[in-house]
Amino acid sequence: MTDETLDQLGAALSDLHRVLRRRAIQRTGRAALPDAQVEVLRLVQRQPGISVREAAERLGTAANTVSTLVGELTSAGLLRRDRDPADRRTVRLALTEVACERIAAYGQHRRELLAAALAGLDATDRERLRAAAPALSRLADHAAELP
Secondary structure, three states: OOHHHHHHHHHHHHHHHHHHHHHHHHHHOOOOOOHHHHHHHHHHHHOOOOEHHHHHHHHOOOHHHHHHHHHHHHHOOOEEEEEOOOOOOOEEEEEOHHHHHHHHHHHHHHHHHHHHHHHOOOHHHHHHHHHHHHHHHHHHHHHHHOO
16 A cells, blocks of 8 residues: 555544544533543453553553543542452452443434435445455454553
8 A cells, every 4th residue: 555545544533433433422512631641441341350550561551541430430430440359459340330331322423423424325335345344343342462
């Protein structure tokens, strides 16, 4: 791929993410969480019971930074810290019911917005995007594994 194509793809993906996030948050009527907090919540959603240390490794950031984010999310009622029964020094993270409801509402708004935007495209573009979805998912996975 050329640099121009890579720039176009990156810009399109970034623009789509930003627009869907902003509009979905507007529909929920809540203030947006900082991206770093959202990353922690998404990680805990994918890997319930992850420790702070493991989360820091997965996110590629310092454990004290993740610990601060976890503290903020716990205070906001979005995360729960549970002691690991096998090792009482380790804290395991879980989403609260409030967080699950908030994530579900956000996801529903995001899906509705994406469906409405897709409906505005012609059938050929919709099919191309549907076919590209698995490859884009794999692309995100590969990008996450890069050093």
